[in-house]
Amino acid sequence: MTETTLTDLHSIPFQTAEGGTTTLAGYAADVLLVVNVASKCGLTPQYEQLEQLQRTYGERGFSVVGFPCNQFKGQEPGSIDEILEYCATTWGVSFPVNDKLEVNGEGAAPLYRALTSVADAEGEAGDVAWNFEKFLVTSDGAVRRFRPQVKPDDPAIVEAIEAALAS
Template identity: 45%
Template sequence: MTSVHDYSAQLINGQEQSLEAHKGKVLLIVNVASKCGYTPQYEGLEALYRQYKDQGFEVLGFPCNQFLSQEPGDEQQIAQFCSTTYDVTFPMYRKIDVNGDNAHPLYRHLKSEAKGILGSEAIKWNFTKFLVGRDGKVIERYATATKPEELKADIEKALAQ
């Protein structure tokens, strides 16, 4: 059976990385954008990362420009924005598509493993979140409006397993 560890993606600096590098860690995979009403969630995501990273937790940010072009910048601009505006230190990846024919294979997998409202696979907006266990299996999908701090109990439960 496939897990997120079977996929790879390019880090924001262009380096290809197998997600197997995160094996044994609890992951929160999020499609992010710099010019969205939910962009302030970067602050909460970074807070979660800093609180739990020493226990084996990582946030993985995947910029996406598919929702009203709210991630228009290139990788350098995105990295600069995240660093200077929200002091993001969790791993960021290159901009990808999360829906449609060009959807990144990782996101095709995530969406098939944890469907959204009414069984829909489509990502509805920026900052949709997927919690992944240490074994690489998807535990839960969270809607855009779910604030990062609301995930603490689920993260702690996953870390304890």
């Protein structure tokens, strides 16, 4: 298990779906699963599992936080309004979905520049590999990284959420 603590993570600004600027500070006491999402990806059905995590743990101080990204083969081409409608009507998403951003390269959002410094279970840091890469963030800024193929209901993620909520 690789875990890194990023002390200023909750203060990094990003754009909301409504066009405002915010940070993760509003979730400072919560356990978060930050995910870059896409509507036209083979992994898109993970929305269902992400929503189930939200419903299961939301009242205990947990939230999924979605960030649409169109960097992987144009699999999130719509406007933010189209994305929000799709998420709500197709998957029943109740967790926050923010404005589209880039997760890799020169245009990477500052939040993702920080998150990608964290290594995954194999010790690999660096670029987000694909849509639905997951970062579990605790209230003290500890971060665990799960690659896209690790489904949201994978025991490793569920155990990490439960451990973080218990601490």
